[in-house]
Amino acid sequence: MRMDRKPHLTKKPADVKCQRVDDSIVSGLEDEATDVEHLLVEPQSEHISVDGVLCFGKESIEKHLKMEDFSCAFDYGWKIGCGGLDSIYGEGGDDMKLEVLDGLLDEVDEVDDIHAAHDLSSACEDFLLDIEFPETFSELDHISHEVSNLHNSSSESHSPGFSVSNSVGGISESSFVTAQESNYKNSVLGKMVNCDLHHTFGSKCSCPDPVMETGRHSKEHDQDFVESDDEKPLVSFILSNKKVKSSVEVPKGDTHLRQKILRKPTRRYIEEFSRNSATGKKCLKVEPQKEFPQVPESQPWRGRPTKTVPKLEFESDCELSASEPDDERKRTKRSKMVCDRRKNQRMWTLAEVIKLVDGIAQYGVGRWTDIKKLLFASSSHRTPVDLRDKWRNLLRSSSALEQNMREDEANAKHNVRMLPKTVVCRIRELATIHPYPKVCNSNLSSVDNDLSSKQLTTGGAPVSSHRRNLRRKKCN
């Protein structure tokens, strides 16, 4: 959620900037130089923006009101969702409530996403966060603390807000706070652009430049590097020898980075790029608000699966007749699933595995959509592809278990940990009945041991091709 972002805001290591400036001196040969200029100018605007937040200046009141309207709209949407919730309460049990609540909470995520998408200023947050404010830093820190505190309260109040769906009359607290923050950011953005223009149009800007002293040094160097061609060979030499300690932690060097940018960036690249920029590892040269869609940051998409309480998952999934009111939810969900799939990586619970095995036993391997529709209708985060992948993994691990069992039981346990024997047996059983095209190969070798081993001993490559043909036939 949104509060994930605040750590970046609150603790901004000072050395990052220093390093960055240093880099820019060296590697800022071509296009870094302009970036440095931006960086050197922005802090002053930030200073002003802080005042704007504190005083709630006149020009920001309008925006504030607009944002209120905006959040009202969202509130309305939530109320609709809550209506659905109520109707479900009538029929379903407690677990059902949990399930729907879970979905609604997910939807809060989506609302957040939408909010972020609409919030122009938040799109440049990365950009802003890359800026160091030597003088205004403590001030800003204070402000950000306040904002964070507000956020804390707001995010905690999410679920209560939904549970009292009928009583929601006005602007919900969370949306209000978001509006405040957006307002704050808007003012930041406005001032930033303003001062940027000032800077671009010369030194007419009357704004104080807090980093003028520190900036002069690097600016001079930048100009040197940009304007004099004599320096280029030296720099390119340095670059080619990779002696540059670049803040842009691209292992392949600057040229590769540029190549990447020139190429059409893939979605994964975009995601990783934004993710890295969020963690401060990379410093963006491209304005994030233009190039990249705002992705909620600091949600590790790998390694730490956001495992919801298994019990909840289990109980809710047991309801086969999923609530139909979440039709709309599915639609909105789809878009979410498409864009931040990896962040929604969830551990497969035992219940899910059992259900999957049941479904396969019922419908057979390959009818993933049916299984999904009938057995996983309530868990919208499992796509048919996920089911297939899971089944593939199950087969793989179960076969590995079977093979390793004889030689090393511990290793086998490690492979298929947390899977009860009954489940493993069922998987193996199903594997024989409905052999999965690709993995059945290894599985068949354990089940139909004599046949495959004979074939393997008789021939080399032809045999494998033959078996592949068999697999193909099975598919068709």
Place this chain on the structure above:
DNA sequence: TTTAGGG
């Protein structure tokens, strides 16, 4: 759109 397969 669904499924298979590779990464």
Place this chain on the structure above:
DNA sequence: CCCTAAA
């Protein structure tokens, strides 16, 4: 989990 090709 992601991506792509094929049906």
